[in-house]
Amino acid sequence: MEKDIKKIIINKATDMGAAKIGFGNLNGYLPEELSHLNTGISIAIRLSDQIINDIKDKPTFTYFHHYRTVNFLIDQITLQITTILQNRGYLAMAVPASQTVKTSKDAYRGIFQHRTAATLSGLGWIGKNACLVTEEFGPRVRLGTVLTNLPVDYDTPITESKCGKCNICVSNCPALALKGNKWYPGIPRDELVDAYACSTFMNEHYKGIGRGSVCGLCISKCPKGIKVLKINKAAKQPY
Ligand code: SF4
Ligand code: SF4
Known part of the structure; x- marks a missing residue:
């Protein structure tokens, strides 16, 4: 039964445009009020290479539009997955694709970190840019998450960074917000990125492009x- 649901969810997400999907065990990572939803379904949508390539030294208007369009798609896919699960008697909730919930402790966090679900679901590691980095598409993805009480066979978590000695994102960050530390599971976010510095820089410099909420460098x-x-280009060479 659970195997069928897993297949149905994978097919639905893939048909709707997900490039990657995984199932992770979130036990021990959830806040108390969500701890019964300990299966995380993580999806990744691939971003447009053309649009990302055009981000040379600042974000573009097109990137801002793309960012919001992909977020909308993610919310549609995670809502569909939620519906599939609920119709079969499970509890499920989609974590909003892009939403921060301001608390007294943190102004830059959502209700649950998509990146945590993604690493636990085997989608990739967290780069020195504090983004999820996949084998297939690098960090050119955006993430969605569904939390559910569906019991399921979990994918193998990714626990090691493959950034190695690379420091390119760190040296290209105009806000000097990236710390250059290598990710490991459980590392405090502040050891990877100064979220305040990133957000303040975007607000001060890119207000006219994407309302100061995107950068992408x-x-x-x-x-x-x-x-x-x-690799893609090489594969497409005429013969
Ligand atoms: S350190 Fe290099 S490989 Fe890792 S996220 Fe940054 S640019 Fe990518
Ligand atoms: S300002 Fe923020 S989004 Fe831009 S490169 Fe630095 S860390 Fe990345």
């Missing part, structure tokens, strides 16, 4: 995404 410069492009 640490995504566009990452060689893990560019490497994929080179």
Whole structure:
């Protein structure tokens, strides 16, 4: 039964445009009020290479539109997954694709970190840019998460960074917000990125482009995404 649901969810998400999907065990990572929803379904939508390539030294208007359009798609996919689960008697909730919930402790966090669900579901590791980095597309993805009490076979979590000695995102961050530390599971976010510095820089410099809420430089410069492009291009050479 659970195997069928898993297949139905994978097919639905893939049909709707998800490039990757995984199932992770979130036990021990959830806030108390959500701890009964300990299965995380993580999806990744691939971003447009053309649009990311065009981010040279600042974000573009098109990137801002793309960012919001992809977020909308993510919310549609995670809502569909939620419906599939609920119709079969499980509890499920989609974590909003892009939403921060201001608390007295943190102004830059959502109700649950998509990145945590993604690493636990085997989708990739967290780069020095504090974004999820996948083998296939580098950091050129955006993430969605469904929390559910569906019992399921979990995917193998990713627990190691593959950034190695690379520091390209760190040296290209105009806000000097990236710390250059290598990710490991459980590392405090502040050891990877100064979220305040990132957000303040975007607000001060990119207000006219995307209302100061997007940048994208640490995504566009990452060689893990560019490497994929080179492979794709090579594969398409005429013979
Ligand atoms: S989004 Fe821009 S400002 Fe923020 S960490 Fe990345 S490169 Fe730096
Ligand atoms: S640019 Fe280099 S250090 Fe930064 S996320 Fe990509 S591989 Fe990791």
